[in-house]
Amino acid sequence: MRATVMHAAGDVRVEDVPDAKIEQPNDAVIRITRACICGSDLWPYKSLDPAEGARIMGHEAIGVVEEIGGDVTNLRKGDLVVMPFASSDGTCEFCRDGLQTECVHRGFFGVGAEGFGGAQAEALRIPNADGTLYVLAADSDEALMPSLLTLADVMGTGHHAAVASNVEPGKSVAVVGDGAVGLCGVIAAKRLGAEQIIVLGRHADRTDLARELGATDVVAERGEEAVARVRELTGGFGAHSVLECVGLDASTQTAVEVARPGGAVGRVGVPQEETMAGGRGSFYANVTIAGGPAPVRAYIEELLPDILDGAIEPGRVFDRTVDLGGVPDGYRAMNEREALKVMVRP
Numbered sequence: 001m002r003a004t005v006m007h008a009a010g011d012v013r014v015e016d017v018p019d020a021k022i023e024q025p026n027d028a029v030i031r032i033t034r035a036c037i038c039g040s041d042l043w044p045y046k047s048l049d050p051a052e053g054a055r056i057m058g059h060e061a062i063g064v065v066e067e068i069g070g071d072v073t074n075l076r077k078g079d080l081v082v083m084p085f086a087s088s089d090g091t092c093e094f095c096r097d098g099l100q101t102e103c104v105h106r107g108f109f110g111v112g113a114e115g116f117g118g119a120q121a122e123a124l125r126i127p128n129a130d131g132t133l134y135v136l137a138a139d140s141d142e143a144l145m146p147s148l149l150t151l152a153d154v155m156g157t158g159h160h161a162a163v164a165s166n167v168e169p170g171k172s173v174a175v176v177g178d179g180a181v182g183l184c185g186v187i188a189a190k191r192l193g194a195e196q197i198i199v200l201g202r203h204a205d206r207t208d209l210a211r212e213l214g215a216t217d218v219v220a221e222r223g224e225e226a227v228a229r230v231r232e233l234t235g236g237f238g239a240h241s242v243l244e245c246v247g248l249d250a251s252t253q254t255a256v257e258v259a260r261p262g263g264a265v266g267r268v269g270v271p272q273e274e275t276m277a278g279g280r281g282s283f284y285a286n287v288t289i290a291g292g293p294a295p296v297r298a299y300i301e302e303l304l305p306d307i308l309d310g311a312i313e314p315g316r317v318f319d320r321t322v323d324l325g326g327v328p329d330g331y332r333a334m335n336e337r338e339a340l341k342v343m344v345r346p
């Protein structure tokens with residue numbers, strides 16, 4: 001089968017790899033019908049050391065179940081499924097608490113040797129298939145596929161940032177980052193009833209889309225100027241809830257500083273440093289720091305009805321579609337900010 005293999009920073013190739021097949025009785029194999037490139041895929045695209053070994057990329061997909069192992073009970077061949085970015089058993093105490101990304105059998109897709117295979121491919125083996133995959137209605141509307149695909153990561157992740165930062169009706173929210181997760185964070189904040197939603201971003205096409213999705217204000221400044229601007233927009237104190245959707249030191253520092261005293265920061269940008277910026281500031285302002293890998297598997301149930309009835313349209317974050325052969329150029333386009341988020345139809 002063909003799959004997207006990243007060999008080193010900037011070196012993405014579509015290659016023949018061994019076919020995905022059942023290895024454990026709780027596995028399923030899905031044929032990928034939609035996948036996409038994630039902002040977090042750009043971190044290895046910028047920095048992967050060839051010594052770390054080549055990896056099959058991709059952790060977001062919709063697919064059709066092709067094979068199931070002997071212990072799989074919730075799935076049938078032919079089921080249309082959403083594949084969250086992490087595998088989970090669905091039965092351990094963390095899964096039962098709705099925190100599937102801390103499952104005792106957790107594993108991530110598309111991260112190389114320490115995880116499972118990748119979804120930017122023709123097919124993929126899904127460990128713990130019963131707990132991991134979410135079955136969609138077989139007659140799901142083609143036009144909704146982009147939005148349904150966001151349930152695999154970005155919409156659930158934006159929602160997690162909103163939940164972790166305690167977004168509530170009538171309150172103020174700042175969203176740090178205008179990538180796909182930041183934009184989904186805007187959707188999530190609006191959905192949860194926030195009154196003021198300030199998006200911090202510098203790309204006019206993206207912040208324009210943010211306004212269409214519910215942002216009330218745009219702050220294009222960075223650093224201290226951005227902090228001053230957000231405080232000005234929030235009566236001098238900062239936002240009740242801050243969604244950190246980037247993961248860099250500078251963005252984290254800004255996120256902490258735009259939170260009002262007693263507010264909260266929900267971190268979903270994958271941290272690129274071991275220590276967290278803004279630690280001292282968050283202490284003196286009694287700011288709660290929360291977040292982590294989003295349990296998107298738990299959120300599908302809650303978000304799916306709003307996608308089906310058109311209340312939210314997170315699929316609008318996709319602005320380009322490629323076939324498998326077009327994936328390497330898709331990485332280039334996202335890395336150069338020419339594309340916001342690229343959908344893959346293998």
Ligand SMILES: [Zn+2]
Pocket residue numbers: 088089090091092093094095096100102103104105
């Ligand atoms: Zn579990």
